[in-house]
Amino acid sequence: MTEYEAAILDVDGTIVRGETLIPGATDGLAALDDAGCARLLFSNNPTRGADHYGRKLEPHGIEVDAERVLTSATVSAAYLADTHPDDRVFVVGGDRLESILETAGVELTTDPERADVVLGSFDDEFSYDTLSASLDALSDGVPFYGTDPDVTIPVDDGAIPGTGSILAAMTAAAGRDPDAILGKPSSIAATAAMDRLEGSPEKTLVVGDRLGTDVALGANAGMETAVVLTGITAREDIESSDVEPDHVLDSLAEVETLLE
DSSP: OOSOSEEEEOOBTTTEETTEEOTTHHHHHHHHHHTTOEEEEEEOOTTOOHHHHHHHHGGGTOOOOGGGEEEHHHHHHHHHHHHOTTOEEEEESOHHHHHHHHHTTOEEESOGGGOSEEEEOOOTTOOHHHHHHHHHHHTTOOOEEESOOOSEEEETTEEEEOHHHHHHHHHHHHTOOOSEEOSTTSHHHHHHHHHHHTSOGGGEEEEESOIIIIIHHHHHHTOEEEEESSSSOOHHHHHTOSSOOSEEESSGGGGGGGOO
């Protein structure tokens, strides 16, 4: 057994990179299971819902309970449905995000003049016209949220611009920062994760490849943290970062050393 009751695990850069399973990931997951440690997968990918990760990981022999999966998209949808139930949301994002929002009961609008709320996210068709429309939507000081702060997204052959890059453009144009980020590392995300795990932060381990999201989520919420070096973070990044993990692992396979 282990002192940890639960683990919050990042997916991209920790378990897989693109469609490729990271070596040792299944060993790490098995070690958590053998230690009786409940696990929650939490991805900052704003284009996917919970079911996606079951389909993504099943070919690698990894079983996933959809109730134990969160994404920045599902957390954002739940938050907006709860806090802005009667508001129209103008979305800078993709069709998948819009579908997740609508499924949660969030009312959307494509007319920036009718926007009560603005949500910025990853959009692979982001353009000058989109930026201009977001500026119009934000002109009256409406609530402004972002799904996640990730500037880049890891893919099989490198990285592509992520939500953080688009939010930076929206911020520069509107002259205002988002009122809140809804995915990792926000307190909103931490609360959503602990609600699913029904555990205590003090007995929860967070493992991920990003210092500013995964590790910061755990550090801000009083959880133990571990960064893996299989994704975006290198050892030299840790030395210069204001966010300090409790543990540094070469890969998720080494999580077993924290469970002994």
